[in-house]
Amino acid sequence: MxxxxxxxxxxxxxxxxxxxxxxxxxxxxxxxxxxxxxxxxxxxxxxxxxxxxxxxxxxxxxGKSVKNRVHLDLRPRADLRDTEIARVIAHGATVVGDHRGQYGPGSGWVTLADPEGNEFDIVRSLAEVAEQPAPAGAVDA
CATH class of the missing domain: 3.30.720.120 (Signal recognition particle alu RNA binding heterodimer, srp9/1)
Structure with a gap:
């Protein structure tokens, strides 16, 4: 079960x-x-x-006092990763870490925080992944 x-x-x-x-x-x-x-x-x-x-x-x-042990990874439904990152920042998210390009051009993600400091990542859209898969062993999906 x-x-x-x-x-x-x-x-x-x-x-x-x-x-x-x-x-x-x-x-x-x-x-x-x-x-x-x-x-x-x-x-x-x-x-x-x-x-x-x-x-x-x-x-x-x-209150939140340490880094999240579990977080959400968000994948854009239609837009590209960077477009979605810009939209969510304009909505009030703050950048915690930028990991774009970590596994080569076009790869990676950005870690953001909501208004209470809860961290989440925005990863590449499915279209971006299909266009340029991350190298073997990379965690960027």
Missing amino acids: TSFISHITVDCSDAYSLSQWWKPVLGYQDVPGDPNLPGHHECMIVDPDGKGVSVLFIEVPE
């Missing part, structure tokens, strides 16, 4: 605000019939197509 990922949980100080920030980044929405509202201590967002993993934001008393 095996398990599957039901949802990803993000500890935060303001569940509502962070869920609102992430919705346009992922193209997600509130759970139909269960809207997230200011003051909610738990806020779930879901993929409108039902294909992606849901994200649950839960308020906790302690």
Whole structure:
């Protein structure tokens, strides 16, 4: 018997605000019939197509103090990696590390942080990967 990922949980100080920030980044929405509202201590967002993993934001008393041990790797649905990085930075993300070109021209990713400091990466789109696969053994997919 095996398990599957039901949802990803993000500890935060303001569940509502962070869920609102992430919705346009992922193209997600509130759970139909269960809207997230200011003051909610738990806020779930879901993929409108039902294909992606849901994200649950839960308020906790302690703040983020160290690097994430688990993080999201985001792959652009349509745009190129660098276009998506620019869009998310314009939305308020901050750059934590730039790993583009680490495995040759066109490879790599950028590590960003959301408004509460939760880190995530943006990797190359599937079109970019098909055009120029990363070398064998490279972690850039």
